[in-house]
Amino acid sequence: MFPTSIGTTMEPRSLNRHFDGIRTRAGxxxxxxxxxxxxxxxxxxxxxxxxxxxxxIARHADLDVTLGIYAHTNLDAMREALDRIDWVMK
Structure with a gap:
């Protein structure tokens, strides 16, 4: 939670605008x-x-939401997983 100058909770859109201004000024x-x-x-x-x-950490109520948003399967991870299966089978 980010407070305003008077101590109330900053609205998300206001926070985004504030952050965008800082980011722009910083180049x-x-x-x-x-x-x-x-x-x-x-x-x-x-x-x-x-x-x-x-x-x-993400404060999600449902694990499926967390995995759906953040769990991106990449090619290297798939190869590594298949290599582990191959290693076990030998």
Whole structure:
């Protein structure tokens, strides 16, 4: 929660506008606050953080939501998984 100058909760759209102004003045590329949240969720899963822990950090009520948003299967991960099966079968 981000407070306003008078201590009330800042509305999400106001927070986004405020962040966008700071980002622009700093000369940074266009990125949304939600992009940071998405990146953290994806990185946590790629670092083998248990999905229920990522769910708690993201404050999702349902694990399926967490996995649906952040669990992107990549080609390297699929190869590694299949290699592990091949190794076990030998």
């Amino acid at each position: 940074l590329p266009s990125v949304r606050l939600n992009d940071f949240r998405h990146t953290v969720g994806m990185l946590l899963l790629e670092l083998d953080t248990p999905p229920h822990v990522v769910q708690a």
